[in-house]
Amino acid sequence: MDIKKKLDMFINEQFVNEKLEDVVGDRFGRYSKYIIQERAIPDVRDGLKPVQRRILFAMNDLGIKAGAPHKKSARICGEVMGKYHPHGDTSIYEAMVRMSQSWKMGVNLIDMHGNNGSIDGDSAAAMRYTEARLSKNADYLLKDIDKNTVTFIPNFDEEEREPLVLPAKFPNLLVNGSVGISSGYATYIPTHNLNEVVNATIALIENPNLTIDELLEIMPGPDFPTGAIVQGKDEIREAFLTGAGAIIVRSKYEIEDMNKEQKRIVVTEIPYDTIKSKTVERIEQIRIDNKVPDIAEVRDESDREGLRIAIDLKKGANVDAILNYLFKNTDLQVRINYNMTSICDLRPVKQGVIPILNAYIMHQKEVITNRTNFELQKAIKRLHIVSGLIKMMDVLDEVIKTIRSSKNKANSKENLIQKFDFSELQAEAIVTMQLYRLSSTDIEALRRENDELNEAIIVYNKILSSEKELLKVIINELKEVNKNLVIPRKTAIEDEISELKIEETDLISKEQVIVVVTKEGYLKRVSLKSFNKSINNNLKENDAIIYLKEVSTLDTLLMFTTLGNYIYLPVYKITECKMKDMGQFVNNLVTINPKEKIIDVFDVNEFDPRIQVLLTTKNGIAKQTLLSDFEINRYSKSVRAMKISDDDQLVSVSMTNNPLEVIVATKSCDVLRFRASDISLYGTQAGGIKAINLKAKDEVISAHYANLNDDILLLTTRGFIKRMKVIEIPLTKRSRSGSNVIKLVKANPHNLSDMKIMTPNQYKENVLINVIYSNGNDDVESFNLKYNVSDAGKSIIKDEFGTVIKFSINSPENPDTFVSGDYLIEVKNDLFSDDFSEKPLKTTKNIGKNILDDLDAILQMEQNKDNSTKFDISNDYNNTYEDEKLIVKETKSSMIVRRKDNSISPSIDDSENEKKEISFKKISLFDEE
Numbered sequence: 001m002d003i004k005k006k007l008d009m010f011i012n013e014q015f016v017n018e019k020l021e022d023v024v025g026d027r028f029g030r031y032s033k034y035i036i037q038e039r040a041i042p043d044v045r046d047g048l049k050p051v052q053r054r055i056l057f058a059m060n061d062l063g064i065k066a067g068a069p070h071k072k073s074a075r076i077c078g079e080v081m082g083k084y085h086p087h088g089d090t091s092i093y094e095a096m097v098r099m100s101q102s103w104k105m106g107v108n109l110i111d112m113h114g115n116n117g118s119i120d121g122d123s124a125a126a127m128r129y130t131e132a133r134l135s136k137n138a139d140y141l142l143k144d145i146d147k148n149t150v151t152f153i154p155n156f157d158e159e160e161r162e163p164l165v166l167p168a169k170f171p172n173l174l175v176n177g178s179v180g181i182s183s184g185y186a187t188y189i190p191t192h193n194l195n196e197v198v199n200a201t202i203a204l205i206e207n208p209n210l211t212i213d214e215l216l217e218i219m220p221g222p223d224f225p226t227g228a229i230v231q232g233k234d235e236i237r238e239a240f241l242t243g244a245g246a247i248i249v250r251s252k253y254e255i256e257d258m259n260k261e262q263k264r265i266v267v268t269e270i271p272y273d274t275i276k277s278k279t280v281e282r283i284e285q286i287r288i289d290n291k292v293p294d295i296a297e298v299r300d301e302s303d304r305e306g307l308r309i310a311i312d313l314k315k316g317a318n319v320d321a322i323l324n325y326l327f328k329n330t331d332l333q334v335r336i337n338y339n340m341t342s343i344c345d346l347r348p349v350k351q352g353v354i355p356i357l358n359a360y361i362m363h364q365k366e367v368i369t370n371r372t373n374f375e376l377q378k379a380i381k382r383l384h385i386v387s388g389l390i391k392m393m394d395v396l397d398e399v400i401k402t403i404r405s406s407k408n409k410a411n412s413k414e415n416l417i418q419k420f421d422f423s424e425l426q427a428e429a430i431v432t433m434q435l436y437r438l439s440s441t442d443i444e445a446l447r448r449e450n451d452e453l454n455e456a457i458i459v460y461n462k463i464l465s466s467e468k469e470l471l472k473v474i475i476n477e478l479k480e481v482n483k484n485l486v487i488p489r490k491t492a493i494e495d496e497i498s499e500l501k502i503e504e505t506d507l508i509s510k511e512q513v514i515v516v517v518t519k520e521g522y523l524k525r526v527s528l529k530s531f532n533k534s535i536n537n538n539l540k541e542n543d544a545i546i547y548l549k550e551v552s553t554l555d556t557l558l559m560f561t562t563l564g565n566y567i568y569l570p571v572y573k574i575t576e577c578k579m580k581d582m583g584q585f586v587n588n589l590v591t592i593n594p595k596e597k598i599i600d601v602f603d604v605n606e607f608d609p610r611i612q613v614l615l616t617t618k619n620g621i622a623k624q625t626l627l628s629d630f631e632i633n634r635y636s637k638s639v640r641a642m643k644i645s646d647d648d649q650l651v652s653v654s655m656t657n658n659p660l661e662v663i664v665a666t667k668s669c670d671v672l673r674f675r676a677s678d679i680s681l682y683g684t685q686a687g688g689i690k691a692i693n694l695k696a697k698d699e700v701i702s703a704h705y706a707n708l709n710d711d712i713l714l715l716t717t718r719g720f721i722k723r724m725k726v727i728e729i730p731l732t733k734r735s736r737s738g739s740n741v742i743k744l745v746k747a748n749p750h751n752l753s754d755m756k757i758m759t760p761n762q763y764k765e766n767v768l769i770n771v772i773y774s775n776g777n778d779d780v781e782s783f784n785l786k787y788n789v790s791d792a793g794k795s796i797i798k799d800e801f802g803t804v805i806k807f808s809i810n811s812p813e814n815p816d817t818f819v820s821g822d823y824l825i826e827v828k829n830d831l832f833s834d835d836f837s838e839k840p841l842k843t844t845k846n847i848g849k850n851i852l853d854d855l856d857a858i859l860q861m862e863q864n865k866d867n868s869t870k871f872d873i874s875n876d877y878n879n880t881y882e883d884e885k886l887i888v889k890e891t892k893s894s895m896i897v898r899r900k901d902n903s904i905s906p907s908i909d910d911s912e913n914e915k916k917e918i919s920f921k922k923i924s925l926f927d928e929e
Helices: 002-012 020-040 050-061 073-083 089-098 136-142 172-176 194-206 212-218 233-242 276-288 319-329 353-394 396-404 409-420 424-431 440-465 467-484 528-533 760-764 849-865
Strands: 110-113 131-134 152-154 161-163 178-181 186-189 229-231 244-250 252-257 263-269 295-300 309-313 333-339 341-344 347-350 492-494 512-518 522-527 545-552 556-561 565-570 598-604 612-617 621-626 650-656 661-666 670-675 700-706 711-716 720-725 752-758 768-773 776-781 804-809 827-829 836-838 879-882 886-890 895-899
Touching: 020 178, 050 073, 050 089, 050 131, 050 136, 050 161, 073 089, 073 131, 089 110, 131 136, 172 194, 172 353, 186 341, 194 212, 194 353, 194 467, 212 233, 212 353, 233 244, 233 353, 233 492, 263 319, 276 295, 276 309, 276 319, 309 319, 319 333, 353 396, 353 424, 353 440, 353 467, 396 409, 396 424, 409 424, 440 467, 512 528, 512 556, 512 598, 522 528, 545 598, 545 768, 545 804, 556 650, 598 650, 612 700, 661 711, 661 752, 700 752, 711 804, 752 804
Parallel strands: 229 492, 650 700
Antiparallel strands: 110 131, 152 161, 178 186, 186 333, 229 244, 244 333, 252 263, 263 309, 295 309, 341 347, 512 522, 512 545, 556 565, 556 598, 612 621, 612 650, 661 670, 661 700, 711 720, 711 752, 768 776, 768 804, 827 836, 879 886, 886 895
């Protein structure tokens, strides 16, 4: 039978064809509605989120009121979770703790015993250690809840009933504020002074046409439990008017004299919703980083008497400048953005203060009306009973006789109703009445109660029939709240926002930002928040990103160009914008030649002389330069990084602090590997030396530092990436031909477009490889690239982005292990002598004796060809030597050799002794004609 039913159900089932976006949209819409209404956004009427309302109601239901003993927080959380809020005890306890924190709430709603956190950001003790009860303030939110004032709805399992909203005898939304984030909506409502809000509500009731300026006279602005100073009345007015706006909150401080020459800044109040310990830590870090040299010491001297942050200054310190810097760069001054979104008429609405108060007044009208109806019905019922009892007293003897002659209680009621015309309710009251109530005293009490009930009924009917009387009741109850809850204002209001005048360097705060540079020369600096929120990155047509990295605003960008120049640009000079903006053209910051294009970008936070830079040109000329040589003071235009000829251009730049090997790759898929020490160190104004012998019509596309643990990634023009080990390339010498790494084919051959080095940690962390196309970018995961997938590697081409240009590899989070260069030491041993020599691993600048030794060898070669060549070479500087063929110029920094026909002598290779490979370009260090 069960199987038959299942079969029938299966046969009757029908599949509905719907679009996926419709199904997902419907489900997400329901979810969003639930999150907005049932979790994150407060109700405009009582200013509470559902979890807060359920906590207060459950505590009231348990009798844990202001005058009652404290109960364990765990017991309260269990009650709330089990009956009303099945979302986990953590969220319940966190909401409960927040309502007890005096530095978070305008007025506390929970009175908690135990550790409930601190303004330093410390978390509260576990719920099993703390105890709580409702505060006196919360009683006013719950008052009259048992008089049918609000609507009750079933709980999640329909076994209990919970209120949809609390009666709320004061506008809690403005008094305690709220913070929340939901699907598509967020709210941030600062706290305001309770007495001012109540007075503003009364004023609005008395004058429904109250203007925002009149409101500001009563309620001048927010009032934070942490005090401080709010600046900018115009900004407050805008926020009160529209529900959105930004205000400046500044710490209160005093200046104390330490002695005749030294001052101390003492901060006594900090902005709302900031963490004191982090503010102190930030100021201390500024002192440690020496960004403000005149700060001597920072101490947190807060105690039970109040908050106190002491900042000791050095002699002669500029107090105003230091304060402005701290206001600018720490949480001693913050910007608070009003976003007064709340649930109004079952939907999220952003509205100003007056609409919020109007919504509260409408709520109170409903509450008072419901309460009056409840009390009216109760009074009428009681009056009916009292009237029956008074009537009974007139015929008391007969009533007693009738009751005594009756069989039982039910028969007594029937006889009373039939004989004396009592109602069912009156008869019930008579038969249950105690005998002592029949005294003359109780009869007088009944008559007084009868008069009072008649008067009360008249009042209730008057309230229900008159809007004016109803509003009077609301005003009187608000005045009662103001009388019983007196909260002095803590926050001062200042009319204007103080201008922070600081020198340019003082305005620089160390901040992590995203910097983007495109191949067309557009730059933008984006905050991490904006970058994480962004969906689209707006680029110029046919443009692509060549650099995107998180850097510090105190870092410096070195951008190398095709003409052998570099652009020195501090990060803070780049205009901050959103990710969707196109950015700023580099020529607006630094003047460059219209013909030069940016080829590579490096971020530098310290110009460490231990770091070397490898620069390589299209024609195979390379040089190494110390990173410290690139540090300059003036950077209004591009600066020379390497001297190159007119028919050449810079194609590759690489940096490392451990230069061991150099890998050079050419367009025709040739790769050469040699020791980094084969290339000498030169200054930024010099040219380079020959790194590789190129085939006809071939050119270098990239050159990088490497070591034996690294991998080589080769990007071809056909959109393939090949991964291979560095050790697969033979280790040879500079100025030789490379080894072919991709098989040559006649039809549609692979040409190299770019080459990069991948370290072990880059692959281990699966870093992204950013492929730059002619009109866009695409990412490839490192794990997608395997060794020897095919002769040309793995295809990654995306036709929608155009042709591949180059690629870049993200840095690993963890630095790679330092690699010793011992494996590169070349020991030369002559079997017929005891002489051993080692080739050095580190390159030094070729000046002095080394150049003279090379020159001696060169001149000896020339002498073998022409016995007439003789030189008198000495160690004197600034000398010139000539013979029939050569001119030698010696200066303090270099030596240049040229032929008389003005051409630089070619490299000479002594075939009889392979140890001698001398290039005249090797000793041409700077511009000499």
